[in-house]
Amino acid sequence: MTTTFKQHLIDPEICIRCNTCESICPVQAITHESRNYVVDAAKCNFCMDCISPCPTGSIDNWRLMPQTQPYTLAEQFGWDDLPAEKTPEQLAAMGVAEGVTVTADDAAPQAQTDAAPDPTGQAPFNPSAYNATLPPWSAAHAYTNLYGPRAAEAFVTATVVGNVRVTEVGTEYDTHHLMLDFGAMPFPVLEGQSIGIIPPGADAQGRPHHPRQYSIASPRNGERPGYNNISLTIKRVLQDHQGNAVRGVASNYLCDLKVGDTVQVTGPFGTSFLMPNHPRSHIVMICTGTGSAPMRAMTEWRRRLRKSGKFEGGKLMLFFGARTKEELPYFGPLQSLPKDFIDINFAFSRTPDQPRKYVQDLLRERAADLAPLLQDGNTHTYVCGLKSMEEGVVLALRDVARGAALNWDEIGARLKREGRLHLETY
C-alpha cells in the first residue's frame, strides 16, 4: 500500500525569488529556474532551516502526497499558484487507502488524516507550526558547525571504540549502539544535538555521499564520563519508506563498523532541541525507535546529576513506542531505572494477542498527569522519531489540553515561544 508524506512546497504566488532559502538549505534541496523556486522532495530532510529566514512565508507550505508520487521539479517549475490539497478520493485514486496515512514502519504511530483539525478553516494541521526554534531558557550554549563544508575543517576523524547491538538478535531490525572517540580533537556536544556522518565512497552519479545525520545518545560529559567520546543509536535501514528492499548507505556502513575503524564526522548540529538545566524543570519525552537517542542522552545526564547530588527535583516522563519489546533499543537498561526518577510508558504495536498501541494512545491515557505538566512553565516536551509520528503526537497533546478545558492554541503558541516544545523527526 502506498504511504503518504507532507511534501514541502513553495507558494509561487507569494515567493519573491530572493534566493534566501536556496542559499541557506544545508542539503541543496532548493533550486530555481527563471520562473520558480522549488523544493526537491527527494532531498529535503525537513530540517526547517529555511523557514524563518524566508521573508515572505511562502516557503512554509505542505501538501499531503503519496510518497511514491511527489510533485516533481518539472511540475513545480510550471506553477503559477500552489495546487489545492488532494482530496481523499484523489489520494485513493493514487493508491493511498482512503483518509489514512500508512507509515512504512509499523512501529510508528498511524496518523489519521481525517482526524486532522483545521485551524484556519482551510489548511491541513501543521504540527511543525508548534515546533520551537529557540532552546529552553536555561539550556547550555551549544556549539554548532565546527566541522562541515562551511567551517574551517570539512570533517573530523573519529575512531570507533564500541559497536554493540541493542535490540535482540533474531528480530527483523537490528539497532546498534555505536561509540566514537574524538581523541584530541574538539567536539563539544550537548544532549539533543546531532552529528553528520560522511559514508565513504560515491553515489550513483559519482558524487561523494552526502552526510547523514544522527542524534547523539550520550550526555555532555561523554558516553564514558570524562572522555572525549559520544554514542549513537543507529537503526539498520533495509527497506525504504515504501517497504521496498534497499540497503541504506550510511546506516549499514555504521552498523557494520569494527572497533578501531575511523569515520568522518561533521557537526555538531542543533541549537534548539536542547534540555533545560534549571533544577526544577520537568522533561516529557516522546519517541519511537531511534528517536530514543536524545532521550537516552537527557535521561543519562539527569541520572548523573542526581547521583552526584546536584539535582533538586523535576519530573521525567518517557513515552516510547516500538513494534515489539524485542525491537525496543535500551529496553533492559530502561527497566532498571528507579520509578521515582523516571515515569516510563511503553507502546507496542505488534505484541501478539494484544491490541496495537501507539505513543499517542499512551499520551491520551496519561492525560490526567500530562495536563498539569502542559500548564507548568517548567515543563519541556521533546518529540523524536519517524516523521510520521509528529502529527499524531501533537494532535494527542492538543487533545490532552482540550480535555482539561485548556486553550490549545494559546498553550501551543506559548510552548513554541518559550522554547518548550521540540520536534525532531526524520
Place this chain on the structure above:
Amino acid sequence: MSTINYSDKIPNNVNLSEDRTLQRALEQWQPNYLNWWQDMGPEGSVDYDVYLRTAISVDPQGWAQFGHVKMPDYRWGIFLNPAEAERKIHFGDHLGEAAWQDVPGEHRANLRRIIVTQGDTEPASVEQQRHLGLTCPSQYDLRNLFQVNVEEGRHLWAMVYLLHKYFGRDGREEGEALLERRSGNQDNPRILQAFNEKTPDWLSFFMFTYFTDRDGKFQLCALAESSFDPLARTTKFMLTEEAHHMFVGESGVGRVIQRTVDMMNQLKTDDPAKLRAAGVIDLPTIQRYLNFHFSVTIDLFGADESSNAATFYSTGLKGRFEEGKRQDDHRLKGQTYQVLNVVDGKLVEKEVPMLNALNEVLRDDYIKDSVGGVERWNRIIDKAGIPVKLKVPHKAFHRSIGSLAGAKISPDGQVVSQAEWDAKAKEWLPTPEDRAYVASLMGRVVEPGKFAGWIAPPVMGINRQPVDFEYVRFN
C-alpha cells in the same frame, strides 16, 4: 583598562575582542554613527519598540531572531559568512590561486573605491527614507520600513569594518566621510545619483525597494564572488538580509495594484479621474512611476563600455552575477557582447569586447530579474479580469549614463524627436500632478490591522504573525 564587552556592544563573529587596533577604531566611529542615526535615521522613532528581525549569528537559527527592539538598541554588528576552507579565486587572471585574506597592494585603491561606493549607498537610503514614517499606510508597513533602515545601517557597519580592518588610516578617513556625506546635499552629496533622489511618498519607496534595492542585490552578488575573501564573505551575508528589502518593494507595489484593481471592479471603471476620486492610484500612474524608477536604477550599473569594469573583473575584484554557476572560461578574453547605440536615428547593436561590457552584462541580468516581478504584478491585474499589463520600459528609455545618455527613446524602444519627447514625456514619466496626487494620499495610519485606503493588506503577517499584530509599540 576597558571593561566593555565587545560582543554585546558590537556583536560580531570576527573576533573583535582580540584585535585591539580595530576595536579602538570602531569604538571611535560608533558614537559618530549613533549621532548620525539620531540626526538622519527615521524621524521621530527613537522611543518605539519595533518587531524586528535581528541577526545574532550567521547560521539559520541565529540570523532571523524576531522580537520587539528599540531601534537605537538594535544589534548593529559585524557578521561575515563562515569562511570556506581553502577558497580559490574562480575568475580573472588569478583564476585557481588562493583567495586573498588581505588586500594586495596593487589592488588597494580599486578595492577601497568599490567598498566605499557600496558603503555610501547604505546610509544614503536611510536618509532618503527619513520622513516616510510620518506617512505610513499601516503599522505593518512602518515596521517593514524600519527593518529596511536598520539593515541598511548594519550594512554600513559591514563596509566600515572592512575599511577599518584592511585599509588603515585611509580606511578610517573613508569611514568618517561616509557619515558626513548627505543624500541630496548640494555641497556633500552621496556618490551615486539615484541615492540623491528624493523618496517622497510610499509608492516611490516601494518602487525604490523593488528596483533600486535589487540593484543592491546584483552588486552584492558580484562582490560576493570577489577574490578578496573578507569582502566576499561580508557581502554574502548582507545578501541574506537584502531579500527582505525587495520583498517590501514587490509586495508593496503588488498591494497598491490589488487595491486599485479591486476599486476598478467595484466602480466598473478604468477612468483615472474616477479612480483618483475614489482614493486609489490608477494603473497609468503606477506605470509612470515604474518607468521612472526602472530607468534611474539601470543607470546605476554604469557606462555600457567601461575599462574599469574590465579591470575589476580581470584582477578578480568583482565577478559576474552567479559567476560560479556559469559554464565559460571565467576569463572572457577575446569574447564579445552586444551593447546598444543610436546611429543615424536608429537603435543598433554594437559588438564590444566582453570584458569592457561587464556593466552591461550585469545590467541585463538585473533586467531579467526585474521583469519577473513585474509579471507577478500583472498576474494580480489578470486575476481581477482587467486587460491591462504593466511593462518594463525599453532599456534605452530615459537613460543618462553611457552611450544612451540623452538619447530620446520611447518606452517601447523607438527613437523619437525632441519635440515628440516633449509632447509625450508626461505620459511616460510621473508628472508633478501625479506626484502631488500620490502625496495627497499619504496620511499616517498606525492602528493595528488598519490600512490606508490606497493599499490592500498583506496576505500574511511578518514571521507568521497576524496582520493586526502590534508590530510597533509607541511608547
